[in-house]
Amino acid sequence: MKNTFSLSLVAALALLSGGAAQAADKKTDDTTKQASYVAVVDNMLLMSDSLAAKSLNEEFKKSRDIIQEVIAKKEKQLRDAEQDLEVSRTTLSAEDYEEKRSAFVAQFQEAKSELRKQMIVKEKAFKAAESKLQQEIIDVVTEISEERGFDVVIPRNAVIIMSAASDITDEVLKDLNKRVKKIDIVKK
Numbered sequence: 001m002k003n004t005f006s007l008s009l010v011a012a013l014a015l016l017s018g019g020a021a022q023a024a025d026k027k028t029d030d031t032t033k034q035a036s037y038v039a040v041v042d043n044m045l046l047m048s049d050s051l052a053a054k055s056l057n058e059e060f061k062k063s064r065d066i067i068q069e070v071i072a073k074k075e076k077q078l079r080d081a082e083q084d085l086e087v088s089r090t091t092l093s094a095e096d097y098e099e100k101r102s103a104f105v106a107q108f109q110e111a112k113s114e115l116r117k118q119m120i121v122k123e124k125a126f127k128a129a130e131s132k133l134q135q136e137i138i139d140v141v142t143e144i145s146e147e148r149g150f151d152v153v154i155p156r157n158a159v160i161i162m163s164a165a166s167d168i169t170d171e172v173l174k175d176l177n178k179r180v181k182k183i184d185i186v187k188k
Helices: 002-033 043-049 051-088 094-148 171-178
Strands: 038-041 152-155
Touching: 002 152, 002 171, 038 094, 038 171, 043 094, 043 171, 051 171, 094 171
Parallel strands: 038 152
Antiparallel strands: none
């Protein structure tokens, strides 16, 4: 009887250990099925080297240069007005001088305020154009990710070590350049 109990115990342990091994194999299979395929993309490179980004930056530079020309002209006008005011100081009464000086200060403040408004409008328009470019990049990355079966795409600046095969930046750049050559800065 003791031998039968021992034999039953050994058989039960064998069944349990076999079941545990199958459960471990099943767990390994489930883990393998859940493996993620990761791609890396250099967003900073795309935001600087794509045709659309280069066009956008060029347009912004031209816009900035125009504003700087306007500022230079306005500064010259204000300096000239200030010099005229100082020259006329000796010939004007204190009241007249103070009135002209107040008008000059008001003109200066108005010009400064107007230029600040123009800069804000240009910056908002540039940010909106950058956002549009960023969305185009996301769309291209999404398409490539779906085509190639990537589960995760992370930015290059978040990666320390990676396989070169994980980097899809060149492919994204190529597709992005085909899709979007220029993004205009639209002032609102």
